[in-house]
Amino acid sequence: MSESLVVPTMAEMLAQGTQPEVLFWVGCAGSFDDRAKKITKAFVRILNRTNVSFAVLGTEESCTGDPAKRAGNEFLFQMQAMMNIEVLNAYEAKKIVTACPHCFNTLKNEYPELGGQYDVIHHTEFLKSLIDDGRLTVEGGQFKGKKITFHDPCYLGRANKVYEAPRDLIQKLDVELVEMKRSKANGLCCGAGGAQMFKDAEPGNKEVNVLRTEDALEVKPDIIAAGCPFCNTMLTDGIKHQEKEEQVKVMDIAELIANAQDL
Amino acid sequence: MSYLDNILFAILLIVGFGFFASSVKKIIRNINLGVDVNRKDNSKARWKNMALIALGQSKMVRRPVAGILHIFVYVGFIIINIELVEIIIDGLFGTHRIFAPYLGVIYDVLIASFEILAILVIFAVTVFWIRRNVIRLKRFINPDLNGFPKSDANYILYFETVLMLLFLFMDASDLHLQNVPGGFSHFHRAGSFPISQFIAPIFNGMSNELVALLFEVFWWLHIAGILVFMNYLYFSKHLHILLAFPNTYFANLNPEGQFDNLESVTKEVKLMMDPNADPFAAAPVDENAVPSKFGASDVQDLNWVQLLNAYTCTECGRCTSSCPANQTGKKLSPRKIMMDTRDRLQEVGKNIDANKGVFVPDNKTLLNDYITPEELWACTSCNACVEECPVNISPLSIIMDMRRYLVMEQSAAPMSLNAMMTNIENNGAPWQYSQQDRLNWKNEN
Ligand code: SF4
Ligand code: SF4
Numbered sequence: 001m002s003e004s005l006v007v008p009t010m011a012e013m014l015a016q017g018t019q020p021e022v023l024f025w026v027g028c029a030g031s032f033d034d035r036a037k038k039i040t041k042a043f044v045r046i047l048n049r050t051n052v053s054f055a056v057l058g059t060e061e062s063c064t065g066d067p068a069k070r071a072g073n074e075f076l077f078q079m080q081a082m083m084n085i086e087v088l089n090a091y092e093a094k095k096i097v098t099a100c101p102h103c104f105n106t107l108k109n110e111y112p113e114l115g116g117q118y119d120v121i122h123h124t125e126f127l128k129s130l131i132d133d134g135r136l137t138v139e140g141g142q143f144k145g146k147k148i149t150f151h152d153p154c155y156l157g158r159a160n161k162v163y164e165a166p167r168d169l170i171q172k173l174d175v176e177l178v179e180m181k182r183s184k185a186n187g188l189c190c191g192a193g194g195a196q197m198f199k200d201a202e203p204g205n206k207e208v209n210v211l212r213t214e215d216a217l218e219v220k221p222d223i224i225a226a227g228c229p230f231c232n233t234m235l236t237d238g239i240k241h242q243e244k245e246e247q248v249k250v251m252d253i254a255e256l257i258a259n260a261q262d263l
Numbered sequence: 264m265s266y267l268d269n270i271l272f273a274i275l276l277i278v279g280f281g282f283f284a285s286s287v288k289k290i291i292r293n294i295n296l297g298v299d300v301n302r303k304d305n306s307k308a309r310w311k312n313m314a315l316i317a318l319g320q321s322k323m324v325r326r327p328v329a330g331i332l333h334i335f336v337y338v339g340f341i342i343i344n345i346e347l348v349e350i351i352i353d354g355l356f357g358t359h360r361i362f363a364p365y366l367g368v369i370y371d372v373l374i375a376s377f378e379i380l381a382i383l384v385i386f387a388v389t390v391f392w393i394r395r396n397v398i399r400l401k402r403f404i405n406p407d408l409n410g411f412p413k414s415d416a417n418y419i420l421y422f423e424t425v426l427m428l429l430f431l432f433m434d435a436s437d438l439h440l441q442n443v444p445g446g447f448s449h450f451h452r453a454g455s456f457p458i459s460q461f462i463a464p465i466f467n468g469m470s471n472e473l474v475a476l477l478f479e480v481f482w483w484l485h486i487a488g489i490l491v492f493m494n495y496l497y498f499s500k501h502l503h504i505l506l507a508f509p510n511t512y513f514a515n516l517n518p519e520g521q522f523d524n525l526e527s528v529t530k531e532v533k534l535m536m537d538p539n540a541d542p543f544a545a546a547p548v549d550e551n552a553v554p555s556k557f558g559a560s561d562v563q564d565l566n567w568v569q570l571l572n573a574y575t576c577t578e579c580g581r582c583t584s585s586c587p588a589n590q591t592g593k594k595l596s597p598r599k600i601m602m603d604t605r606d607r608l609q610e611v612g613k614n615i616d617a618n619k620g621v622f623v624p625d626n627k628t629l630l631n632d633y634i635t636p637e638e639l640w641a642c643t644s645c646n647a648c649v650e651e652c653p654v655n656i657s658p659l660s661i662i663m664d665m666r667r668y669l670v671m672e673q674s675a676a677p678m679s680l681n682a683m684m685t686n687i688e689n690n691g692a693p694w695q696y697s698q699q700d701r702l703n704w705k706n707e708n
Contacts, residue, residue, distance in 0.1 A: 028691075031702070068684055074525045078524075109521035158650050159521075198682075198683035207591065
């Protein structure tokens with residue numbers, strides 16, 4: 001925990017004449033949101049520990065444009081996309097990993113038509129591949145025997161059909177993985193997508209995140225695992241709303257893995 | 264005189280199919296009011312989708328009870344249409360069970376399976392009716408369905424029951440006459456009647472002539488009923504029995520998270536970002552250019568697949584029942600989005616018919632008059648509705664196109680979203696942080 005993080009930028013790498021194995025796209029939440037920054041750091045600790053050569057764009061990174069696009073502002077989205085693509089192409093980025101399913105979806109699916117072709121993977125898929133290649137070993141550690149449920153982020157699950165990687169990772173922790181009544185393709189949104197994160201909800205009789213938290217609490221978990229900084233915030237708020245902060249934690253899969261290894 | 268029946272029958276067929284053809288023409292015309300979108304690529308994947316989803320009902324069985332019952336009705340519908348071929352030939356040429364001598368035992372098996380399916384259809388339809396009217400499943404009593412849509416659903420169930428009963432009674436009277444010792448008129452022995460044999464005894468004690476007359480009545484009502492039902496489709500959600508096939512064929516094949524790219528915007532953005540572009544140069548004049556509108560405020564701004572979607576929607580409400588916004592009491596109902604789109608499209612179509620082929624503005628639009636911004640802004644773009652729809656409709660794509668109109672044409676986003684967008688524009692993040700601080704997390708504890 002004490003060792004400081006090694007976080008090279010693409011610019012530094014270029015100055016040394018090297019290309020990292022993978023570009024880590026941090027995302028706005030991962031860069032600025034206090035809760036999400038912890039996820040970013042946990043992921044970097046794993047990358048550092050496993051000696052993965054990576055780099056970030058740092059101050060050259062900008063919003064992918066996802067919230068603008070989902071809000072209906074195609075102009076702003078495309079401007080963001082084209083600026084980002086210019087930067088990414090200048091660095092000849094090939095493989096991009098990100099801990100945000102919204103960045104993941106946009107970079108992977110919506111950038112190609114605007115001239116940005118990359119091999120984009122979500123951090124859960126990347127961590128899974130590190131384990132499969134024998135570069136990372138994971139044991140239960142502090143989580144052994146705990147009851148964990150996984151909330152499928154819409155933009156990872158339904159939108160891109162990534163259901164197994166996060167579950168495989170959780171299972172590596174010697175825990176009891178329990179499924180909520182709605183999961184995978186039937187998963188319920190946390191309520192943040194489609195730019196909802198940035199506005200008040202329309203009048204109704206409940207907030208979506210509260211409903212989703214109820215789904216999760218029904219299976220009586222010790223931990224709700226998430227794979228998205230926005231889901232993380234929504235579920236954390238939901239847990240607070242139910243006054244269950246003492247009993248149930250919301251954690252990103254990267255945090256679970258990093259903590260299990262005492263990183 | 265003896266040809267009178269055949270002539271009447273031919274007229275009935277011509278009128279029935281004639282009306283039907285004119286409705287089909289109208290539907291095609293209306294769908295073509297939408298803008299073009301390329302859905303002709305990758306035909307292999309498209310056929311596969313159609314085979315699995317429309318023909319194979321793969322998405323229906325995700326809700327097993329409704330799924331299996333629906334398969335009864337669906338298979339019953341298809342198979343009984345085969346019987347229709349024989350009925351039409353018999354009707355036109357005055358024959359009776361024309362296929363029987365050629366098919367032998369196979370004919371017996373066919374008729375027997377039609378009967379079993381007919382009874383399964385009646386069973387399924389009864390359960391459907393109970394689910395709607397007695398158990399009152401939430402998605403069927405939702406206010407979206409108030410008025411015609413609710414009656415429509417029930418009419419279809421009644422119609423199907425009556426058609427199946429007529430079919431079984433027709434067979435039963437036929438069987439009764441086939442069994443007359445020494446034979447009666449043209450009722451030769453043919454077919455096997457596992458279900459209608461239990462109905463046949465009601466004819467005992469009636470004169471053969473009366474039963475023969477009853478047979479004629481059942482026979483005519485059955486075929487006439489089918490023709491009426493076919494023409495009812497145009498007014499009904501039942502149109503899905505035909506459109507589910509093209510609809511699944513033309514459905515979006517991209518990942519659900521990939522929203523379409525607006526080409527018109529790409530052009531403008533490229534021009535804006537091109538350092539060599541002369542900002543004062545007049546835009547090149549394109550003779551054929553239609554003044555482009557961003558997003559959709561009315562049905563003509565939607566693409567033809569979205570309009571096909573609207574005609575295909577069966578109003579089953581699976582989308583709405585899985586929608587997080589709807590489940591938390593918000594006004595948004597993806598089913599209503601589809602129903603509104605269809606209603607408005609029908610209205611525009613009628614307007615065109617009434618005005619000799621051109622649309623005369625009626626001071627109404629899909630946006631506001633049918634769908635309110637409040638509904639549109641409640642969507643989390645989670646794709647639950649798209650995933651859930653048994654015929655691959657995307658209510659979300661319509662919601663997104665209408666949001667685009669609100670934002671890009673009317674600058675009518677909720678204030679908080681405007682703030683978010685300003686932040687992205689100025690700071691490269693939806694929050695008010697400086698882009699220069701993006702890496703600060705590295706050294707924070
Ligand atoms: S995408 Fe929108 S309309 Fe569809 S289910 Fe989600 S919130 Fe509802
Ligand atoms: S859009 Fe699909 S799921 Fe929704 S009501 Fe229509 S057919 Fe059913």
